Amino acid sequence: MSSRNSLVRRTSGSRGTGATVVAPAGPEPGWWSLSPERARTLLLVAARPTITAMAATVLLVLVVMLTTGTDLTSAPAAVAATWLAAHQVPLTVGRTTLGLLPLVPTAVLIWVAARECARAVPNRPTPVELGWLTGAVVAGPLLMTAVCLAVTGDASGVIPLASPGPIAAFGWVLVLYLGAAAAGIASRAWSSLYALVPIEIPEWAVLGARAARRTVLRMLGCAALATAISFFAHLSRLDDAYRQAHNFTDVLGMTVLSLLYLPNVVIGAAGILSGAAVLFGAGSVGLFGVTGGHMPVLPALIPVPEGPASPWWIGLLLVPLAVGVLGGVELGRTSDDRPGAPWATLTCAVLSTLTFLLLAILGSGQLGAVGWVGVDLLMLVVLMVTWFGFGGFVGMTFARRFLTPTAPAEDYDEYDEYDDDYYDDDDYDDEDAADDADPVEYDDPAVEVDGELVEDFDDELEVSIAAPGSTDEPADDIVDVEVVESDLPDEDKTPGR
Template sequence: MSSRNALVRRTSRSRGTGEATAPPSGHGHEPPWWSLSPERARTLLLVAARPTICALAATILLVLVVMLTTGTDLTSAPGAVAATWLAAHQIPLTVGRTTLGLLPLVPTAILVLVAARECARAVPNRPTPVELGWLTGAVLAGPLLMTAVCLAVTGDAAGVTPLEPPGPVTAFGWVIVLYLGAAAGGIASRAWSSLCALVPVEIPEWAVLGARAARRTVLRMLCCAALATAVSFFTHLSRLDGAYHQAHNFTDVLGMTLLSLLYLPNVVIAAAGLLTGAAVQLGAGSVGLFGVTAGQVPGVPALIPLPEGPPAAWWPVLLLVPIAVGVLGGIELGRVGDDRPGAPWATLTSAALSTLTFLALAILGGGQLGAVGWVGVDLLMLVVLMVTWFGFGGFVGMVFARRFLAPTAPVEDYDDHIDDYDDYDDEDDYYYDDDDEDEDEDEDENDDYDDDPAVELDAELVTDIDDDVEVSIAAPGSAVPPADDIVDAEVVEPDLPEGDKTTGR
């Protein structure tokens, strides 16, 4: 009898995701775009549900604590929970005839950051546009559903409380804008190249440099505004007693303090606008570096840093702050920009994006405050002045850096290395390479077969097989059991020389 060798081929499997790879061409078809594996569906469900459930639980707890502390009847708790959810998403509320559009930014920032973090954790390795679309839809699904429920609750509670439900277009519009920003931020932090691939035109290098410089410019300007707010607060500590004159007990003091802390980002954004020369409007009154108009000012601790008139002669010196921030950004672009013709465009891009960012922050940080009226930064003055200071200062810094400073390594390269390291920071975010793991496991299994004396390997057969295919040859009568994952087998009988057909010798 002639000996026969069994040539075994094992198909590769994906590991770490629980999803099988697509069959080879000719053996199956690609799944439709709307189909999801169980593991991926579970991930998207967590993205949609976990941030919403956590936010709702925190809202209910906060409302119950406040109502039990103040002795309020719990019959209005559903309406209060719904109103708090809407307020946390910057949706204006109308209580009786009073419209409250000036809402704190701290809850909104927390909700957006949590949603962005959850989205970033769910970004797959090398995502496709379809996967990014599913992920964006999951980020929006939970908040939109909860907002619809809250609108229905406020409508039903109108007979118990004087709260009027906001318009659905306004409510859903704010939620979509906020969570689209969260999804974009989360995806960009993990798959910036995949996000850029969706853009139909190629993004020039100077635009990328300008965007990164704009991020640093915004952070520096906010830090300067926060420092100015802290200095002004300690300068006007004498107003502290007057800010708490409406507090009658410890609960009132604690409530006003927490409310002021929630409005602290609004105050910092207004201070940033004030440093550029734009006026901060308080209804009929206004405060600016060049003039102060008397108006009705709410008596809350958050407004203690607000300067009072008449303006001092040194106040216009504060205009050097945005100019210096713009000059510093221009120096960085002048030193790291290899594309000399594109550096001015990068400076202009940085100024434009920084201004647009502060415009969005000013819109979020302002609003209608009951009988006081509109409270916030003058938006038109803010745009004109920020473009001027950041653009002018940026060009001055860029020219100075080109003439007097030596070029240096791009700062954004360091940021990219940090981002790449952060991709593997958490265990849940670590993605294995399926091909590498399959190859390692295949080598281990081959070593097991090589150690068995009953297994012989034909060198001529091995050379005809691809590198990514595992080969094991079992002799007749071998005690080695077949592998569990063998899906295809081909029997090859080599031509043996004349001689003993039984032994093959």
């Protein structure tokens, strides 16, 4: 092998990459600077869910107006009001206030925004990148809400629609989409979001939060099952519910409206199972009694029981107690921290109760002449924290004494059902994809430097091969070396090598 055929240059690059990393000249870019690719990504996050939602709203309003023969001059105001109602902003038409709004459109909008945010989360995001992403998620809906408020204000002189207060409108939109941003970021970069918390979160709090999510889902599942059973038990009321419908359009409208209000009914059923009453203005429905009152005629309310209350209804209180016991059993079997397990159980009970409190607030409101409709919030908090807390401690104690401990289960992520190809959309250029590639390991050749054989040289050395016969003088930081094949077997050493 000819001598002086290799040059070794000290760089800050990685071994085996063959690239020289050059320190950028001048000051580093500030937090406000964005690359063109990242700016395009944030623009899509801000615009695409908003434009899609507005297009669906316009289409829905036009279909309803054309079907019912309504004059299209009020279409802009109807579109703006529908957008605000889908974000739980109370509306006032004439003297009637509509604050009890369906949750299905709201859930769909938040889900779409969260998915869009999850697709745009970079690998190993920085707090600045998460801030930009959160701002993009809320920017589009806030801008569209401002336009809708202006439209309803201009249309108030033509139709009896009062423009909602800007504080309530922007407040609802901001809270909803901040929750969507948090859900989307947590689904893809939970560790980065966890690192932003200024204090250290103990392990028992994390376990309690995961158990709370399972507890909420179980309780909602039990409430949905109870709603379905009650619906088929009172199926004879179906004719009375559709008695006010005069044609097929009215039947279809009432059916669709009932489906949109179905989550509100399930949340109310969860409150009733816990022992809290659901209020309908002056009336109420609960496990301990039913008070007569004016109730809207809607197929979605067929499952609501009528009085008087039966003694066996009290036995339904075992449902939230059983849900709490099951959560405690899981914590008792999977928690290795015995002193922290009771705190995890208490955390599960508190977070589950707070979640149901938020759901009850979303699923309640003013309903015209009926009055305030929704779960008794104070009784809901007291009863749910009692059932989940007491049942959790019972289940945890039982699991510790009689059950075999198991390894903690992997926390299920709703976004795991989608493979990585879902997120490899052309609209999102992953700037950090190259950083995630596993480096290729190469065997380091033995190098002879100034007559001395060196087998392991610095990882920060880059080997560049000079062209044969080159007359260029090496730089000051270049050392002449020769690659020596010292580990060849005897039979592979041929004369002349």
